[in-house]
Amino acid sequence: MKLQTVLPLITLLLAGTAHAEAVQAPLVTRTALDALTVSWSGREPVDIFLSDDPDAKPDDAKLVSKEDRDGTETVKVAAGERAYFLLRGHKSGDLVRVAERVLPLQQGSNFRDIGGYPAADGKHVRWGLIYRSGGQPLLTDADVKQIQALQLANLVDLRSGEERVIAPTRIDGVPYQAVGYSMSALTGGSVPKNGQGVYRNLPTMMAPQLRLIFQDLLARKGAIAYNCSAGQDRTGFVTAMILSALVVPRATIVADYHLSTTYRRPEWEMPKIDTVAQANNPVAMFFAKYQQDPAAAIPQPLKEADGTPFLSHAFDEVDSRWGSVENYLDQEIGVTKLDLAALRAGYLE
Known part of the structure; x- marks a missing residue:
């Protein structure tokens, strides 16, 4: 994804996640037709969960990375799948939900x-x-x-x-x-x-x-x-x-x-x-x-x-x-x- 796309999204979400210090500025970008990369910053390791349900809780979602410390994780998904990530501070339990902002349509605009x-x-x-x-x-x-x-x-x-x-x-x-x-x-x-x-x-x-x-x-x-x-x-x-x-x-x-x-x-x-x-x-x-x-x-x-x-x-x-x-x-x-x-x-x- 182009830098000019990523930066506005980081700015938008940073204001809303600063209160949860464990997980700051979460962002999801599509890095391939069948791959999403979630990135974040914060003060502690993060557990990452994946679900196709926007209301899913960690217990109902798939754990894709535990105690992740490097601020980025790439996950394979089916092409066109709508995926939602839950990022949880491993120590604090602070929880943030994030998804891809735009739907990756082949012939759509601005959805x-x-x-x-x-x-x-x-x-x-x-x-x-x-x-x-x-x-x-x-x-x-x-x-x-x-x-x-x-x-x-x-x-x-x-x-x-x-x-x-x-x-x-x-x-x-x-x-x-x-x-x-x-x-x-x-x-x-x-x-x-x-x-x-x-x-x-x-x-x-x-x-x-x-x-x-x-x-x-x-x-x-x-x-x-x-x-x-x-x-x-x-x-x-x-x-x-x-x-x-x-x-x-x-x-x-x-x-x-x-x-x-x-x-x-x-x-x-x-x-x-x-x-x-x-x-x-x-x-x-x-x-x-x-x-x-x-x-x-x-x-x-x-x-x-x-x-x-x-x-x-x-x-x-x-x-x-x-x-x-x-x-x-x-x-x-x-x-x-x-x-x-x-x-x-x-x-x-």
């Missing part, structure tokens, strides 16, 4: 788990329950099987009606939810310049979708996933609201948001558009322009020229109009303080 982040009361977001993603129109059969193995209870599509027609998801067998709206709500009828103009509109535009997602989260029927086309803007805002509800620090939320620049694969987000056949479809032609632009094949940093994250504009809109994310969730989305307490009880460990 990742938002578990593991530090949250309220010294806890962490549970792994294996909330996934964010880009579009899924070009998944391979193997990709579909890998996602089906997550046992998703709901998939919420944040895309416009036009996008969903042009690039329907390939994920089958999962309850599917969407709210119809036109792409013009996002673009204003023209090619938008990503940044303040788009992000200031997201708290209002994405409110119906957020209501669905929080209803699904509160129902606790199982893991959920949600996506837009790139998995970075609309999906980034929704993720920011979920993580804020779980009291994840805003700096960590923004760091997670910027991971889209690393994990996006634009070539798998939209089928190749036939500009002749779609000549009278303005939304199709809108995406065709991106496909014809070589620069669009490379994910661009999600920040202004001065370094301001685009996501900050959405937070500014929420803070200025509603006073806080909690007020926004209560007044606009219908998520009460009791709901927030239930979410934190269910999605933190």
Whole structure:
């Protein structure tokens, strides 16, 4: 894995594991199609357990290394297998769970788990329950099987009606939810310049979708996933609201948001558009322009020229109009303080 991928992950997780001195900065990277490497730092030997269950306890998991002192262990796994590691301080018993951040899909983009982040009361977001993603129109059969193995209870599509027609998801067998709206709500009828103009509109535009997602989260029927086309803007805002509800620090939320620049694969987000056949479809032609632009094949940093994250504009809109994310969730989305307490009880460990 590239260094620019590893370093943000270490930064993100270090803040959440410093309280458990035996195990600091745990990280899982895929070093081969059938191999994962878990790394960490700390003050004592570590026992490493492996399981395909995100809720597994050490007694229910496979011990793969005992009293490990070198800070790294590589484990063979089946290709596409979703694996969760438990790292336990051999002397202290301090326990940290960690998994691969992004699913290693063959033809997917930006499909990742938002578990593991530090949250309220010294806890962490549970792994294996909330996934964010880009579009899924070009998944391979193997990709579909890998996602089906997550046992998703709901998939919420944040895309416009036009996008969903042009690039329907390939994920089958999962309850599917969407709210119809036109792409013009996002673009204003023209090619938008990503940044303040788009992000200031997201708290209002994405409110119906957020209501669905929080209803699904509160129902606790199982893991959920949600996506837009790139998995970075609309999906980034929704993720920011979920993580804020779980009291994840805003700096960590923004760091997670910027991971889209690393994990996006634009070539798998939209089928190749036939500009002749779609000549009278303005939304199709809108995406065709991106496909014809070589620069669009490379994910661009999600920040202004001065370094301001685009996501900050959405937070500014929420803070200025509603006073806080909690007020926004209560007044606009219908998520009460009791709901927030239930979410934190269910999605933190």
